[in-house]
Amino acid sequence: MNKPIKALNARSATGKISNEAFLNRVMFLVLIVLFALASIFIDKYFSTATALNLIANNWYIVILGIGVTFLLVSGHLDMSVGGIVGMAGVLSAYFTQPANEGFSELGQGLGLPYGVAILLTLLVCLFIGMLNALFIAKMRVASIIVTLGTMSIARGIGQVAALGAQRSAGLPDLFGVIGNVPLFGPIKIAAAIAAILVVIALFIEKKTSFGRRTYLIGANREAARLSGVKVELHIGLLYMLSALLAGITGILLASEMKAGISTRGAGFEFNALVVTLLGGASIDGGVGSVLGMVIGALILGVVSSAAYGLLLRPEWQFILKAVVTFLAIIAQRYLLDRRNK
């Protein structure tokens, strides 16, 4: 009985890589090619500055992408992350602003220490995540409908708290620190936080039973249930995780600008979804990876900066994003179909 096992090992060592690794490699190649093309056609594009900016300008989408990737792997959408980014920024400012009278209404907050303010903000974000969890996991309403609603609620809370404008007056210096600690060049500590979160997410995704259960649910919800996975609880946790990450993003962005702006993060939900899809995830669930998402975010970053470098009008960003996503979906499906024939 030992023989077949040996053969089995030998073949798996030389055998094909998994679909996920295959797609990641393809998308990495696409990233290199796009970067090369941009370097050829755009003057001074090929530089360290460009590469650094690529990281400095896209860290937030990577943080959001982590939560969205996990959800997409489990077969669910989250359109509320952009709204939560806006809300978290405003709330963190509101909680920190001094409570004393005398300032205008927009300058008056709760006067809490910054640490407490952050905790409170994240709690509110978790509450939005719980709303998603309740309706989607428990009542089984389509995730797109629910998260469109919570997107409005989150951004709505932000707008109400910012009186339809922004909160920046009277913020203590501490508020602007965490988003502005420089590391090197244009890269600030937020990018490092994103990197740490990515490493943790990669670990959770591949090395923990939590990550594994996410794949099991996405691959076959009923089989997962019959295999003893607490499906509803798990999906609920994923939505809370996604809301938490969006909250962290919002707090970091607010700190960077030293202002809580209620319109911040508009359209981020689409960007987060796009980078996840570019990374090979499918809305049908069961496939996708954080690593792919990071590559996807870099591809989107290259496309955006190249469009900027080519002096295209900013409106092109929308169209390019749509076209890139479309091409990625079609191409990935074609490649996988051919590979798995």
Place this chain on the structure above:
Amino acid sequence: METNVLQIKGLVKDFPGVRAVNDVCFDIKRNVVHCLVGENGAGKSTLIKILTGACERTCGSILLNGEEYCARSPKDARDKGISTLFQELNVVDQLTVEENLTLGIEDTTFGFLHKTDKIKKIIDVLKDLEPSINPKERVGRLSVAKKQIIEIAKAVASETEIIIMDEPTAALSESEIERLFTIVKRLREKGVTVIYISHRLDEIFTLGDYVTVMRDGMHVATKPIAEVKDRTELVHLMIGRTVIESYVPKEEQSDEVLLTCKDVCNHKLKNVSFNVKRGEIVGFYGLIGAGKTELARAIYGADSYSGEIVLKGEKLKGTPEKAIKAGIALVPEERRTQGLFTLLTIKHNISAMNLKKISKLGLLNSSQERATAKNYIEQLNIKTDSMDKETSKLSGGNQQKVVFSKCLFANADLLILDEPTRGIDVGAKAEIYAIVRELVANGKTIMFFSSELPEILHSCDRIFLLYEGEIKAELQNGKDIDSQDIIHIVTGGAAS
């Protein structure tokens, strides 16, 4: 005009790893009720699917009125003269009875619907079958039986030369069945040929003119009903040589009761009570719709129920997750939709039910996972070149072995097997039986749910017979067991 309306010649259908229909040849005469019988997996359904255009044949020919016949879709089949009453309910709940009856055959002017005699005629057919159905009622509010009748009415009203009825009485009551029979006889008088498929052998003797028996994808016999002596002969044709000799009784029986079910009821089950002793293989045999799957799922906690299910002296709480903790594992009826994660690899499937065992504090130990997968691939002889292969690429038998591995790894004392050999080839079936034997030898207890009598007789120590959600009889397997008695009971006859 030819006397044979349909001639099937050398028909073959291959699925990956399985030959579902193997060189089938027989003729169907015009203007008769032609019955088609055989056990599950005999190839009836596949044959019907080819006739209705739901799937393509591998080779062979079908002649309709002497001309080559090939349907691309059920609609195409209907246009060519064969309409079908499918086994699954194919009504739209949100439409009214009348709208359902005319779906796909409406009369329109410039896209507007209007009433014609056609609708009236179809409704007359319905009234004949079941006068109590209001044509304006929404179908969603009707019972399953009435939905079935709507489908029957639709097939009957299509006035095609041939009507195929696939288990039309599965959900009907006695009086509804009576009315259906009257309709079928009237159809025959009108010159229609009815191909009638049923597990209820009584119906075949009441209704049929001819009967074709299929077994393991092959044609066994076609003869006039008048020439069939009795049910026994039919059953013999269906299940082939008796396989009872292959059963080897266990030498020693444990008296320890592992599982007790008391008055278990739900939408399908009626006061099911029994117990299972440690180390037994207990068979549950019944036809489609007898409540086997419902019972298996209730014990596992996948469906809700009332009553009491006690395992090792402790009452089960009614979720799969708790059942697994208590030491039960289920090999579900539908492998692809309930048992397997087809997108994921073999090793990830095998560990799915017991991630705790390969992890510490939530951290997976991948070398342990690989070792586990290797172990089961070896133990159950899963044919694959790598444990990193997606399970969608395996054959049915190997997929089922992966599901078995998953359940074994869950470390259960009690394994519930629901149709464990469905859709897999003969060789793999034998392997599954061997695995079951070995498990019991290693101290496991097995509940074996199947609608194939030979495998029940082959493997099980005790057998419960189910009919319409009730346990009708309990038998000890052995030399004296009489397969005719069993068939008699599970088709609704009284237990002797």
Place this chain on the structure above:
Amino acid sequence: MSSNCTPASLRAQKAKRIVKEIYVYIILLAVVTVLSLLKGDLFQRGNFLFPPNIANLLRMSAPILMISSAFTLIFITGNIDLSVGSTLSLTTVVHAILVLNGFPFALSLVIVVALGVLLGSVNGFLVMKLRITPVIATLITMNAYQGLARYLVPPGISSITTTDTLKMPEWMGHFSKDQVFMGLSWAFIVAIVLLIALVILQKRTLFGKYLVAVGGNRTAAELSGINVVKVVWGVYILLGAISALAGVARASYLLIGEPYTGVGAETEAIIACLLGGTVFTGGEGSVVKSFVGAIIIVCLTFGLKSVIPEYWQLLAKGAVLVFAVVLNHLLSKEAIAA
């Protein structure tokens, strides 16, 4: 089956069915009652129920009424179209450009509706032919159409409007602002005609029946020989065309081509349909009730604006959506009578 047949449970079922039929009207009544009790500065003569007030409200809301009615159909087939808002934006801009460049109303209308057909058929193509999940496919086109709408507005200005060289004709507002009948505009009358047409389409035509069949039981529809691809594609095209018509009405009301005007319209349409009892998994929905649902949203938007600051709007919208989801969930479970 049999356990549900006690007289009490039958009565409960019947009551539930009646509630399901009429609750959208009750909500409308409640909203109107509450608003009429409020005194707001924005209401003319300080009262919500003052007829010119209502007429103004209805003139303003024609586009969302049109889109919501048509959106019901896409929900009935069990699909979704998130691009309606962007289609509205894009067609508003295109209509403004055409009119500004001297096109007569009728010609511009035809061109814009044709554009709507094109945009809708792209959605249908992505969903039915390329088999991209409806949510993803229409999110993609949502962004593409929104980008186009912005791109068509020249750099440096925020919307299509009278410039040094070109002047927006004075008839631009006729379609949506003129008071033709009891203070109502042409656009609103068109919305009503459209509503009637859609009701007839849903109740009396083959297409309407096939929508339900496709959304209710796709397998049954296919077995009955219905061309599911054609039916769903057709709905996307219809929705595109009607969104374009709404774009014409919107441009005429605003008098400019505003590229952001459609943002959030898809959410409003979804809320309207859910309030109207449409089942988002398919098979069930009433055009009329979605229309009423849209009127509720319009009343709330307009009414809220007059009593609390505008920045409450989004939160209110989200809350109403969640409320509608809950209501829909509670009323959707129908017991089966034997």
